[in-house]
Amino acid sequence: MSITTLELRSLATPDGQLRLTLEDVLVTDPGPDEVIIRVDAAPINPSDLGTLLGPADLTTLSSSQSSGRPTVTAKIPPQAAAIVAARVGKSLAMGNEGAGEVIAAGDNATHLLGKVVSVVGGAMFTRYRKVRVADVLPLPKGVTAKQGASAFVNPLTVLGMVSTMRLEGHKALVHTAAASNVGQMLNRLCIADGVELVNIVRSDEQAAILKAIGAKYIVISTAPNFREQLIAAVSDTGATLAFDAIGGGPLAGQILAAMEAALVAKNPSITPYGSPIHKQVYIYGRLDLSPTTVAANVGMAWGIGGWLLTYHLARIGAKAVLEARERVSNEITTTFASHYSREISLAEALDPDIIRAYHRKATGEKYLIVPSKD
Amino acid sequence: MSITTLELRSLATPDGQLRLTLEDVLVTDPGPDEVIIRVDAAPINPSDLGTLLGPADLTTLSSSQSSGRPTVTAKIPPQAAAIVAARVGKSLAMGNEGAGEVIAAGDNATHLLGKVVSVVGGAMFTRYRKVRVADVLPLPKGVTAKQGASAFVNPLTVLGMVSTMRLEGHKALVHTAAASNVGQMLNRLCIADGVELVNIVRSDEQAAILKAIGAKYIVISTAPNFREQLIAAVSDTGATLAFDAIGGGPLAGQILAAMEAALVAKNPSITPYGSPIHKQVYIYGRLDLSPTTVAANVGMAWGIGGWLLTYHLARIGAKAVLEARERVSNEITTTFASHYSREISLAEALDPDIIRAYHRKATGEKYLIVPSKD
Numbered sequence A, B: 001m002s003i004t005t006l007e008l009r010s011l012a013t014p015d016g017q018l019r020l021t022l023e024d025v026l027v028t029d030p031g032p033d034e035v036i037i038r039v040d041a042a043p044i045n046p047s048d049l050g051t052l053l054g055p056a057d058l059t060t061l062s063s064s065q066s067s068g069r070p071t072v073t074a075k076i077p078p079q080a081a082a083i084v085a086a087r088v089g090k091s092l093a094m095g096n097e098g099a100g101e102v103i104a105a106g107d108n109a110t111h112l113l114g115k116v117v118s119v120v121g122g123a124m125f126t127r128y129r130k131v132r133v134a135d136v137l138p139l140p141k142g143v144t145a146k147q148g149a150s151a152f153v154n155p156l157t158v159l160g161m162v163s164t165m166r167l168e169g170h171k172a173l174v175h176t177a178a179a180s181n182v183g184q185m186l187n188r189l190c191i192a193d194g195v196e197l198v199n200i201v202r203s204d205e206q207a208a209i210l211k212a213i214g215a216k217y218i219v220i221s222t223a224p225n226f227r228e229q230l231i232a233a234v235s236d237t238g239a240t241l242a243f244d245a246i247g248g249g250p251l252a253g254q255i256l257a258a259m260e261a262a263l264v265a266k267n268p269s270i271t272p273y274g275s276p277i278h279k280q281v282y283i284y285g286r287l288d289l290s291p292t293t294v295a296a297n298v299g300m301a302w303g304i305g306g307w308l309l310t311y312h313l314a315r316i317g318a319k320a321v322l323e324a325r326e327r328v329s330n331e332i333t334t335t336f337a338s339h340y341s342r343e344i345s346l347a348e349a350l351d352p353d354i355i356r357a358y359h360r361k362a363t364g365e366k367y368l369i370v371p372s373k374d
Helices: A046-052 A078-087 A107-114 A153-167 A181-193 A204-212 A226-237 A251-265 A308-315 A318-330 A352-359 B045-053 B078-087 B107-112 B154-167 B181-193 B205-211 B226-237 B251-266 B307-318 B318-330 B354-361
Strands: A003-012 A017-027 A033-046 A059-068 A067-074 A097-105 A116-120 A127-134 A136-140 A172-174 A196-201 A217-220 A242-243 A247-249 A279-283 A288-294 A302-306 A342-343 A365-370 B003-012 B017-027 B034-044 B056-068 B069-075 B099-106 B116-120 B128-132 B136-138 B172-176 B196-200 B216-218 B243-245 B248-249 B279-283 B286-294 B302-306 B343-346 B365-370
Touching: A003 A127, A017 A127, A033 A046, A033 A107, A033 A116, A059 A352, A097 A107, A136 A318, A153 A172, A153 A181, A153 A242, A153 A308, A153 A318, A172 A181, A172 A226, A181 A196, A181 A204, A181 A302, A196 A204, A196 A226, A204 A217, A204 B279, A217 A226, A226 A251, A242 A251, A247 A251, A251 A279, A251 A288, A251 A302, A288 A302, A288 B302, A308 A318, A352 A365, B003 B128, B017 B248, B034 B107, B056 B354, B078 B248, B099 B107, B099 B128, B154 B172, B154 B181, B154 B243, B154 B307, B154 B318, B172 B181, B172 B226, B172 B251, B181 B196, B181 B205, B196 B205, B196 B226, B205 B216, B205 B318, B216 B226, B226 B251, B243 B251, B248 B251, B251 B279, B251 B286, B251 B302, B286 B302, B354 B365
Parallel strands: A172 A196, A172 A242, A196 A217, A242 A279, A247 A288, A279 A302, A342 A365, B172 B196, B172 B243, B196 B216, B243 B279, B248 B286, B279 B302, B343 B365
Antiparallel strands: A003 A017, A017 A067, A033 A097, A033 A127, A033 A365, A059 A067, A097 A116, A116 A136, A288 B286, A302 B302, B003 B017, B017 B069, B034 B099, B034 B128, B034 B365, B056 B069, B099 B116, B116 B136
């Protein structure tokens, strides 16, 4: 048996171009502990975009055809050259996760033949993918590949937020950009697990999305009484941990200051050091690339830092990761369900207009690559 | 036996004044596990000033005499009212630490009579102080009270920095405002213990102070090649932990960015997430009250937060604290020696000109209260 797949690749060239192509790649026979998946669905996550599009200037996107295959290029600004230096000249296969049917299996994996499985492990923007058995998770009977395509990144992120909360001794959460796909999933998880969650959004429309799915605490950052509302919400919930998808600007510091104000209001401090209770913001996204600012009104027991799913998974260990993945599999059509605003083919993923659309990361928008559409 | 002491007090009044006074206070007989110290020397640390002077506007200092005792007042700006709310109307005794001779002892503490001891526990800006035996540390024979007056705050701070480095898996340190009393002591400790230390200072004069005591890595933040010099120093030392006394402004973020640049230069990253090695800055002082800013060029494995000696001591536990204090006692005239630019009486500590002088926290300046001068 010999299979050729069509694989989406991203290349940074020495002359400062980002180039996306579809490449023919031979998939060799599976080893004893390997399977070959027909990839039926793979989501485009924000975490894919950093490598897929890099720091390319999307106003310079330009597409062409060669032997019937699309190629799209964009300029990498000179000031971003250092960021991509390590990947120049390396054609990178894209796509963190996806799902599909097992169409071939090594000697130790024949029980998986015909099963629909979710896969994590990269290079999923492709028609066929050979992976180790350890990297697949069979989905419950009746669950489709489209339903199971996003069983890793977003579900393990929201589970990781609650897990971090418990590991670090906090009892409630704050989340920003809270009407996002991750934010909606986090609300479903927190409702299911009885965890209080303060949702920060920018608009009434985003607040309405969350209200409709049962969110209890919603604070609008553009409202004139934002500070008071946030203090009241963190005071009610006792939240001392926040996950921030925005990163830049004053919001992370404002959250810490609100937590500090709520704590000091409950236990006034005679010292100039404020509350001794630790307040933490983890930045897990960078929708805003400007500097993060933290004012001096946060006391002395505070922290702010980066949070990356892979670092968190290394922290909790393989056993806890497997347990989390099994929970996701069991609740993939409820707590961890994903919805897609559009299904696109591999070729369409290289269309400049579509690239600009999925790069926008607009609230509620999420694209799913369906290779069978090609 | 009945002793009356003269105690320096700080009071925030309901009408927005800060008032420093000297009060007569009766010192009752010591209990079985208590001793009375004649306080011979007590330093004015930066950590005393936050409570002593609060957020008072020192341009409004005004002094008067009543029954031969000085009183000094200053206005607390209305916007700082919330900061002092919890202490309004409470007359607070001042002075974190000091040293003196044991002049009276309870039944279980007679072995301490006549000994020179260092004391931590507050209210040390006074002539006589009753404390629990657990709060005193006998100084080695021949060590004077002036030599032993600063055996707690600065020594345990620098030991805490190295202890934090080890607890959190770092192998070298960065320190800012590094020519300070704490900074010079940290250099002596790091040289004694073989820990590499990158010193950040603002001027050639400050660099010269550190060079004279054997500092190896000194970087001047006002130099045009500051960034390159800092990257080179953190690269050479492998420092991934910094203690920052300045707090506000871009410096903490610049340190994280330099650490990230040094790590990525050694191990280029194909992902947009940068180095997976954690980089940390702890802010332990706030010489600059403006917001702390951290740009997006620090990767995802980073943290910044407050560090307070009392929180650190709670973290390491009583046994480790005692071991640290015993080391300080043994090396109080070498590694942990303090030098004072001026000795003042309790009454002089209430002189407006002297207040402005010790509030300046100028490099190399440190004031010692010597109650016997009154």
